[in-house]
Structures are given as structure tokens and as C-alpha cells.
Amino acid sequence: MKKAEGVIILWWLLFFTLHAEGTSYSLPGKPTLTNCRSPEKETFTCWWEPGSDGGLPTTYHLYYRKESSDAVHECPDYRTAGKNSCFFNKNDTSIWINYNITVVATNARGSTFSDPVEIDVVYIVKPNPPEKVTVNVSWNKSWPSLRVSWDPPQKADTRSGWITLIYELRIKLEGEDKWEEHPAGQQKMYNIYSLQSGGTYLVQVRCRPDHGFWSEWSDSTYFKVPDYFPQERSIWIIIMIFSVFIFLILIWAIHMNSHTLKHHILPPVPGPKIKGFDKQLLKSGKSRDAFSSLVGSDFPPTTTNYEDLLVEYLEVYIPEEQGLMLEEGKDLHDGSLKSKSYTSDSDSGRGSCDSHALLVDKSEEEKEVGQKSNQQGGRTEMDLKRPEESPEENILNYSHANVGSPDVSCEKVKTWPSLFSPLTENSSGPLDQPDSPEMAKQHCLSDSLFPPSPLSSPFAPPGHKEVLGSNYQEYSFGNMHPHVLHPQTGSHQYLQAHGNMNVANIGHKGVPADLQLPPVRSTEYVEVQKVNNENMVLLYRVSSDAEKGCPGRRHTEEYSRLKGVNNDNGLLLLQRMVSEEEMNICPYEDQESSGLTDSGYTTSTAQKSTAYIPPATQVLDERVAGGYVDTSMFTLPIY
Amino acid sequence: MQQNIYCSCSRCPFGALVCAVWVGMVCLVFCSRLSGMKAASICGNAQAECHFLSLANLFDRVIQHSARMHGISNDLHSEFELYFLPSKNQVSRVGRNCHTSNILTPNGKENRFPVTDPELTEVIMKLLAAWRDPLWHFHQSVARNHRFNGYGSNKSLEMSDMAHELRKGVQKVVEKMQTLGVISNSVGGLASPEALLAADGSGWRFMKDSDLLYCFRRDSNKIQNYLKILKCRIVPEHGC
Numbered sequence: 001m002k003k004a005e006g007v008i009i010l011w012w013l014l015f016f017t018l019h020a021e022g023t024s025y026s027l028p029g030k031p032t033l034t035n036c037r038s039p040e041k042e043t044f045t046c047w048w049e050p051g052s053d054g055g056l057p058t059t060y061h062l063y064y065r066k067e068s069s070d071a072v073h074e075c076p077d078y079r080t081a082g083k084n085s086c087f088f089n090k091n092d093t094s095i096w097i098n099y100n101i102t103v104v105a106t107n108a109r110g111s112t113f114s115d116p117v118e119i120d121v122v123y124i125v126k127p128n129p130p131e132k133v134t135v136n137v138s139w140n141k142s143w144p145s146l147r148v149s150w151d152p153p154q155k156a157d158t159r160s161g162w163i164t165l166i167y168e169l170r171i172k173l174e175g176e177d178k179w180e181e182h183p184a185g186q187q188k189m190y191n192i193y194s195l196q197s198g199g200t201y202l203v204q205v206r207c208r209p210d211h212g213f214w215s216e217w218s219d220s221t222y223f224k225v226p227d228y229f230p231q232e233r234s235i236w237i238i239i240m241i242f243s244v245f246i247f248l249i250l251i252w253a254i255h256m257n258s259h260t261l262k263h264h265i266l267p268p269v270p271g272p273k274i275k276g277f278d279k280q281l282l283k284s285g286k287s288r289d290a291f292s293s294l295v296g297s298d299f300p301p302t303t304t305n306y307e308d309l310l311v312e313y314l315e316v317y318i319p320e321e322q323g324l325m326l327e328e329g330k331d332l333h334d335g336s337l338k339s340k341s342y343t344s345d346s347d348s349g350r351g352s353c354d355s356h357a358l359l360v361d362k363s364e365e366e367k368e369v370g371q372k373s374n375q376q377g378g379r380t381e382m383d384l385k386r387p388e389e390s391p392e393e394n395i396l397n398y399s400h401a402n403v404g405s406p407d408v409s410c411e412k413v414k415t416w417p418s419l420f421s422p423l424t425e426n427s428s429g430p431l432d433q434p435d436s437p438e439m440a441k442q443h444c445l446s447d448s449l450f451p452p453s454p455l456s457s458p459f460a461p462p463g464h465k466e467v468l469g470s471n472y473q474e475y476s477f478g479n480m481h482p483h484v485l486h487p488q489t490g491s492h493q494y495l496q497a498h499g500n501m502n503v504a505n506i507g508h509k510g511v512p513a514d515l516q517l518p519p520v521r522s523t524e525y526v527e528v529q530k531v532n533n534e535n536m537v538l539l540y541r542v543s544s545d546a547e548k549g550c551p552g553r554r555h556t557e558e559y560s561r562l563k564g565v566n567n568d569n570g571l572l573l574l575q576r577m578v579s580e581e582e583m584n585i586c587p588y589e590d591q592e593s594s595g596l597t598d599s600g601y602t603t604s605t606a607q608k609s610t611a612y613i614p615p616a617t618q619v620l621d622e623r624v625a626g627g628y629v630d631t632s633m634f635t636l637p638i639y
Numbered sequence: 640m641q642q643n644i645y646c647s648c649s650r651c652p653f654g655a656l657v658c659a660v661w662v663g664m665v666c667l668v669f670c671s672r673l674s675g676m677k678a679a680s681i682c683g684n685a686q687a688e689c690h691f692l693s694l695a696n697l698f699d700r701v702i703q704h705s706a707r708m709h710g711i712s713n714d715l716h717s718e719f720e721l722y723f724l725p726s727k728n729q730v731s732r733v734g735r736n737c738h739t740s741n742i743l744t745p746n747g748k749e750n751r752f753p754v755t756d757p758e759l760t761e762v763i764m765k766l767l768a769a770w771r772d773p774l775w776h777f778h779q780s781v782a783r784n785h786r787f788n789g790y791g792s793n794k795s796l797e798m799s800d801m802a803h804e805l806r807k808g809v810q811k812v813v814e815k816m817q818t819l820g821v822i823s824n825s826v827g828g829l830a831s832p833e834a835l836l837a838a839d840g841s842g843w844r845f846m847k848d849s850d851l852l853y854c855f856r857r858d859s860n861k862i863q864n865y866l867k868i869l870k871c872r873i874v875p876e877h878g879c
Binding site for chain 2: 041042157161
């Protein structure tokens with residue numbers, strides 16, 4: 001019996017011990033303080049999270065300690081804020097003081113402390129959401145505008161300045177997902193524009209203190225936007241139409257000016273503009289052919305265009321006394337027309353005055369004849385009559401324009417040195433052989449005064465080289481001037497054309513003043529007969545009767561104007577009759593003038609006659625425009 | 640023919656644009672001048688209104704200033720926390736004692752806060768005075784410390800300057816209040832340097848930089864809050 005009871009007790013003990021080990025009672029788990037918040041900076045609440053309870057009923061206690069104090073206090077209120085919370089009321093709350101808070105979990109086995117948390121109430125403020133969010137609709141010129149207004153959370157004391165709240169609102173259309181947020185600062189209302197007419201919107205507001213947490217969003221407030229006329233849409237339509245209109249106009253304008261615009265934006269690349277140059281040939285690679293056209297038939301330039309070479313004037317004076325000094329049969333190849341070519345430039349006016357002498361220089365003529373292309377600007381007369389030149393060189397024929405007229409007139413056209421003399425001497429019959437000196441009739445236009453001294457060099461000695469083909473040398477008339485005019489005295493100096501001189505030479509050197517100035521009327525007219533193929537103008541003398549008949553004949557009349565050059569390279573001289581009186585006086589003249597024989601001349605009117613002179617190409621200056629030819633200035637192969 | 644370089648506005652669109660821009664700029668300059676002049680003449684008429692208005696304006700300015708100062712200190716504190724608290728497990732700042740603790744400041748809204756305006760003003764002035772030297776010292780310390788980058792040095796200097804400026808601003812507010820009769824003239828006397836120095840002491844020299852920064856962060860918040868309270872008491876109609 002005792003043994004059985006003992007076994008039973010053992011069994012009971014075993015049973016209980018086994019049972020007791022199976023439940024595993026332990027200390028409670030460690031609780032954690034989740035957060036502490038203050039809604040208005042006057043109270044605050046702390047929440048914690050309990051750990052495992054360890055199988056035993058566990059109680060939690062919160063203890064705190066204030067900064068600068070070692071006293072430990074327990075939470076005054078565990079209930080107000082709910083389970084696992086501690087609420088600190090106003091009396092227990094101190095601002096700007098650190099709280100050291102700890103939660104302790106206790107059960108039968110023991111207690112577990114949580115990690116302490118230090119808080120300062122100022123930095124844990126999370127206010128309540130704003131209240132009384134209202135929306136007011138106001139009309140502004142048929143445009144509705146919405147004003148959202150709210151109140152601060154009730155507990156937050158903003159009036160005393162204890163807490164400063166900053167607000168924010170958000171709005172969205174009903175049914176949409178995305179909110180449109182607007183910060184509102186410290187103001188308690190907000191205006192909203194540009195809403196859909198008739199739409200339903202939701203609006204929410206929240207707030208936070210300047211150093212704290214955002215509150216929760218307030219409850220949504222629904223409001224409906226009243227219908228209004230969407231004027232903005234109509235305005236957009238008008239703007240669209242207008243812009244389309246302008247766009248069309250622009251397109252049209254560009255289309256109209258596309259060409260000019262193209263030129264402005266993309267200026268055309270200039271292509272080669274070489275005369276006679278064929279781009280296509282170059283592109284095709286045949287450079288030879290391309291460049292061949294450049295090589296010229298034009299170069300050296302043959303004076304195919306006689307219009308460029310014009311004898312502007314020739315003035316030949318053939319003094320009667322002297323007799324014809326033209327030598328017949330002389331090879332007149334160098335009796336080239338020394339024509340001065342008038343240029344249309346300023347030289348022209350001067351030229352007449354200044355060019356006292358035609359080139360009488362034989363050598364010059366020789367040279368000149370030979371030259372094809374160098375007569376350019378070769379005022380042969382000029383050449384001869386350079387003032388700088390020694391008088392020897394200056395032969396030529398001067399003719400002074402007005403013999404009987406004062407010097408003044410000489411300034412102009414008149415003072416052309418005329419070719420004297422030899423022509424008159426040569427007034428033999430027409431010469432037909434080209435080689436033989438041919439007399440060309442030439443009207444000696446002027447009784448010219450010959451400046452004695454400079455002219456005294458009748459001709460350049462043979463071999464004298466004159467600047468041929470050189471540039472225009474202008475002899476200043478001034479040089480000649482003093483000598484030139486002695487209208488009254490009539491001290492001409494006649495340039496005599498020597499036999500070997502092509503040009504009628506005039507100035508004898510040192511011809512004394514004893515040269516008598518022939519009276520005006522004694523001026524011989526030389527008719528230009530023709531120009532031989534050696535570029536000589538052949539003159540022949542006209543009978544002097546005409547001269548006598550025309551005492552008052554002006555020198556100017558002698559000048560014949562170049563009418564033109566015909567295609568045979570003939571020089572068409574136009575002889576002018578200055579006045580009709582003269583005409584009347586000198587009917588003979590007319591006849592004479594009309595008597596120009598050379599082929600090709602045309603007598604246009606009684607007043608005009610043209611002397612046709614196949615010009616010596618070399619002689620003629622190319623610059624003719626506006627020039628006139630002084631028939632008296634023709635250089636003749638006078639001997 | 641020489642081309643006329645100077646084309647009139649009517650013929651050159653570019654010239655017209657230049658003309659318009661120039662005119663616009665001239666107008667802008669004049670308008671800004673005019674507006675500036677207008678602003679100066681606001682307070683010319685009604686003296687009484689002008690004084691109140693300007694006091695509120697002054698308050699707003701000092702409040703904004705103090706808010707900014709607090710913001711800087713907050714930034715510095717959060718940035719330097721890594722340096723000052725290497726281990727987050729450091730339990731407590733036992734023994735932290737700001738040198739301004741002896742200044743009796745209202746620490747709650749209701750209790751111990753029926754502080755009169757003069758008292759409140761005085762507290763503000765004391766606080767500002769107490770932080771003049773420690774802030775400069777803190778700046779020197781930060782500048783010397785190579786662990787801190789230039790940002791910290793600049794911010795600490797700015798903080799020190801702002802404290803100085805704010806003190807001058809608050810003095811102006813106090814003067815304004817005294818002229819308006821809002822507070823008595825005795826307040827200014829309390830802000831005299833001797834009284835402040837006596838209250839201050841030199842306890843701050845023994846504080847660590849971390850504690851200094853922590854304490855100033857708190858005190859700047861106090862200053863801002865007190866100023867706001869003062870403003871809403873004296874000139875409540877504007878933004879309270």
C-alpha cells in the first residue's frame with residue numbers, strides 16, 4: 001500500500017514538472033516607443049509597441065525624466081490616448097525641455113526596459129487638419145472664381161502667436177487620380193481660377209507648424225463649378241483662324257517673291273564671264289579647246305573696229321608762199337595721218353588748243369605707219385609737239401585756229417597746229433598710186449598762226465624718235481601760245497613739209513618772223529583726197545580762190561567733225577559750216593567742200609560735207625567719241 | 640554713291656527693335672525710381688497709423704530674421720550630429736546644461752507664462768546678448784576644425800552675424816515701443832551690457848561644441864517664439 005501511494009505521488013510529481021516545463025514562461029519582450037506627437041505644442045502623447053508578453057500577463061509602465069532633473073516620473077495618463085499610450089497634459093508638458101522617456105514591460109518573470117527616447121516637444125508638433133473648409137463662388141465679369149477658405153485646427157492657438165501654421169491645399173476633378181497642390185502660406189483662404197464649367201471638384205487642406213510635421217488632409221469638400229460660357233474657347237478659335245489667314249498670306253508672299261528670296265538667301269554663284277570662254281568645254285575636260293577661244297584672234301588687237309580709231313582732226317595748213325612742198329612720189333608710207341584722236345575726256349578740249357602741231361616728223365611717221373597698235377593715244381601731233389620736246393621735234397603742223405581772231409578763240413578748238421605748206425605744194429593732181437604720195441585734198445581750215453619758235457623745228461630729223469604710240473602728250477598750248485598767235489601780225493610760221501617729211505612740215509626752225517602771215521584768205525585749203533593704203537592722208541590743195549572769198553572765215557569752220565567710220569574703215573569727216581553767212585560769202589567753199597572727191601564721202605547737205613578718208617588705222621585714235629576731225633590737221637604726205 | 644549708313648527707325652527693322660529696347664530700358668529705370676520714391680512717402684501723412692504700421696513691419700522683420708537664424712542652426716545641428724554623436728546608442732546627454740539655463744524663460748504656454756511684455760522683451764534681449772560671444776567662439780572652433788567642410792564654417796559665421804543683427808533689430812523694436820509708450824523705459828536699462836554680462840557668466844567656455852550648438856538651436860527657437868508672442872500681443876491685427 002505505501003509503495004503504491006509513493007508511485008502515484010511520483011507519477012503526479014513527474015506529471016506536474018513536465019507540465020510546468022512545457023509552458024516556458026519568460027520575461028516580457030522589449031517594448032519600443034514608436035512616436036510621440038503634440039497636436040498644439042501644449043500637450044503630447046507617446047505610443048509604444050509591446051513586445052512578446054512571455055506567456056504571462058504583462059504590464060507596461062512609462063517613466064520619464066526631465067532634463068536637468070533626476071526625478072523619475074511615471075506617465076500620468078495611460079488611458080486618454082488609448083492602449084499602449086501615455087498622454088501628457090498641459091501641466092506636465094514643458095516646452096524646450098528634453099524628456100527622457102522609457103517604457104517598461106513587466107510580467108511575473110521580470111521586466112524589460114525599452115530603449116529610451118529623448119524628445120523636445122517643440123519638434124514633435126503635428127497639428128490637426130484645418131477645419132471648416134468652405135468654397136465660395138464669386139463672379140468676375142462672367143468668369144467664375146472660387147475662393148476656398150478654412151479655419152485652423154481648433155486646438156492650435158495661432159491667435160496668440162504661440163504656434164504658427166502654414167497651409168496647403170489640393171484640388172482635383174471628381175473621378176481623376178491626380179491632385180493639384182497649391183501652397184497657401186499662412187493665409188486662410190485661396191482663390192482658384194480656370195476651372196471647367198460644370199465640373200465637380202474636390203478640395204482638401206492641411207497644415208503644419210514652421211518646425212514640425214504635416215497634418216493629415218482635411219476631409220474632402222465637394223463643390224460644383226457653375227456653367228459659364230467658355231469664352232476662352234471662342235477666342236482660341238478666332239486666334240486660330242487669324243493665324244491661318246496670316247499664314248496663307250505669308251505663303252503667298254513668299255511664293256510671289258520666291259525668286260528674289262532665293263537670290264537673297266542663296267545668292268547665285270557667279271560663273272566665269274570670260275568672253276569667248278566656253279564653260280562646257282572646260283567641264284568636259286577639253287581645256288585646250290576651252291582656252292583656245294581665249295587666245296586670240298583678238299590679240300594683238302587688230303583694229304577691226306575702226307570706230308575705235310578715229311582721226312579726230314587733222315589740220316593742215318599749206319601756206320601759199322611756200323608752195324607745195326609735197327613731194328610727189330615720196331613714199332608716204334609714213335605720211336600717216338597723225339591724227340589726234342580726241343578723246344571724249346578732258347583732253348579733247350585741250351587738245352585742240354594745245355595740239356599745235358601735227359606730227360610732221362618723218363621718222364615718227366615712219367614709225368607710226370609701222371605701228372598697228374600703238375597709235376593708241378598716239379596723238380602724233382602731240383608726240384611731236386610735246387612742250388618738253390625740243391623744238392626740233394615739234395614740227396608739225398600747227399594750225400591755229402583763228403588766224404585772224406584773238407587768242408581767246410584759240411583756247412578752244414582752234415589752235416590746232418595745222419599742217420602747212422607742203423600740202424599746198426603738193427596740190428597737184430590726185431595721186432592714184434598708193435605708194436606715190438597722193439595728194440589728198442584737204443581743206444585747210446585755218447589760217448593758223450604758227451608759233452614761230454617751237455614750230456621752228458619743222459620736223460624731227462630723221463631718225464628722231466618720237467614717242468610713238470605713246471601716251472598722249474599734251475603740249476601745253478601755253479608753250480605755243482605766245483608764239484602762236486599773232487593774229488594781227490599774222491606771223492605765221494609755216495611748217496613746211498619737206499619732201500621727205502611725210503607730214504607737211506611746218507615749222508622751219510628758226511624761221512624768222514619774216515614769215516609772213518598770210519592773210520586769212522590766203523589760207524590754202526587742202527582737200528583730203530584720200531588716204532593711201534599706207535595710211536597716209538593725201539591732200540591736195542584747193543584753189544585759193546575760195547580762201548579769198550572768205551575773209552572772215554573762221555577757223556572753227558575749218559574743223560570738220562568726224563561723222564563716223566564706215567565699214568571700210570573710212571573716216572567720215574563732217575565739215576561744218578559755222579555760219580550761213582560764211583556760206584554765202586564763201587559759196588566757193590561749199591563747192592569745194594562739196595567737192596571732196598574721195599570715195600565714200602557723202603555730202604549730206606550744203607552745209608555739211610564729209611570728207612571721207614580711209615583712215616590710217618594706226619593713226620587714228622580709237623577714242624573718237626565726240627571728237628571732231630580737223631581736216632586741216634590731216635597729215636599729209638606732203639613733200 | 641555713298642550709302643547712308645544711318646538708317647532711320649522706320650526703314651530698318653533692326654534699328655526699330657534697338658530703339659524699342661532702349662526706350663523700354665529707360666522707362667524701366669525711371670519707373671523703378673518713381674516707385675522707389677513712392678515707397679518712401681508712405682508714412683508722410685498720418686503719423687499715428689504710420690507708427691503702428693511700421694511697428695508691425697518691424698516685428699515682422701525681426702521675426703523673419705529670427706526664423707532664418709533658427710533654420711541655420713537647425714541645419715548645422717543635423718549636419719554635425721554625425722560628428723558630435725558618433726554612436727547613436729549614446730544614451731543620454733546627462734549633464735548637458737546650457738549656459739542660458741539660468742535665464743528664466745517661460746517654458747509653457749499657460750503656466751509660468753503670464754509674462755508681461757516688458758519681461759518678455761527683457762528675456763529676449765538677455766538671450767540675444769548671452770549668445771554673442773559663444774557664437775563667435777563656436778565659429779572659430781568650427782573654422783579650425785578640419786573635419787568640417789567650408790559649409791559648416793560659412794554657416795556658423797552667418798549664424799553669428801545674424802544673431803548680432805537680430806539683437807540690433809530687437810533693440811530698434813524696443814525703442815519704437817518705448818516711443819510709442821507701449822512699454823516703459825525701464826526695459827532698455829535692463830538690457831544694459833553690465834546686467835547681461837552678470838547674468839551670462841562665462842560658463843559657455845567649458846561647453847562642448849555639440850552642446851553649444853544644441854543649446855543655441857533651442858534658444859533661437861525661443862527667441863522666435865517670444866517675438867511672435869510679443870507681436871501678437873502688441874500689434875495683433877496683422878497676421879496673428
